[in-house]
Amino acid sequence: MAASQTYTVTVLLDVNETQDVDDRAESRSYIVADRASSQAVIIDAVLENIERDVRILKELGLTLLFAVETHVHADHITAASLLKDRTGAQIVYGGGAAGAVTGADVFLSDGHELKFGHSSLTALATPGHTDGCTSYVLPTAVFTGDALFIRGNGRTDLQGGSAATLFDSVRHKLFALPDETIVYPGHDYQGRVSSTIGEEKRFNERLNLSIDKDTFIEVMNRRKQPRPAKIDIAVPANLRAGRLER
Numbered sequence: 001m002a003a004s005q006t007y008t009v010t011v012l013l014d015v016n017e018t019q020d021v022d023d024r025a026e027s028r029s030y031i032v033a034d035r036a037s038s039q040a041v042i043i044d045a046v047l048e049n050i051e052r053d054v055r056i057l058k059e060l061g062l063t064l065l066f067a068v069e070t071h072v073h074a075d076h077i078t079a080a081s082l083l084k085d086r087t088g089a090q091i092v093y094g095g096g097a098a099g100a101v102t103g104a105d106v107f108l109s110d111g112h113e114l115k116f117g118h119s120s121l122t123a124l125a126t127p128g129h130t131d132g133c134t135s136y137v138l139p140t141a142v143f144t145g146d147a148l149f150i151r152g153n154g155r156t157d158l159q160g161g162s163a164a165t166l167f168d169s170v171r172h173k174l175f176a177l178p179d180e181t182i183v184y185p186g187h188d189y190q191g192r193v194s195s196t197i198g199e200e201k202r203f204n205e206r207l208n209l210s211i212d213k214d215t216f217i218e219v220m221n222r223r224k225q226p227r228p229a230k231i232d233i234a235v236p237a238n239l240r241a242g243r244l245e246r
């Protein structure tokens, strides 16, 4: 960690025991804490993991200001609304989700900052996996949601997704960040924790710099993936910021 860095990042894996192992989405959540003020944000919190996450926040003496979502997830229900009830945190979605999501307190548009203590996250609109995806940038790291994975990328065949749009988001926006920027993805299915923008430019299977846009579109449009098991439950709930129907 650089001496000047004002924040710490805690990586949280989706290993909750209430879910079938086969049914796990391998989602990643992140707590980013401002060191001086102990104010924190959590990114892409998962409903089933809320007790663990609240315990960590408490142990670390953190005040949760914001529950931040990279997009409307299809594979799990967000813990955002429950975290709001439990901690008073505000719910933040990217600006691309405005108009679709109810129950959010803030829609953070492209280039806008979310401040917590002396630290801040900057929204970077990265549509393509869904039409409303947003990445969040720290000075040394980026939380890419399902736009960019380690050596991969999110599917583009659901929720207003578009391979052409995703290509532009990754190549023109995420790859414009410094090479040493740490990439924290929304999922990883092979137990990896982080990558860097420079690594992905070289080694990403479908989006490395040697691959052109037409090839990427063709590859993505040829892919056949099963529908996410929980999509019919997760998407409606996440359009209400994870608020369950009563």
Ligand SMILES: [Fe+2]
Residues within 6 Å of the ligand: 071, 072, 073, 074, 075, 129, 146, 154
């Ligand atoms: Fe997703």
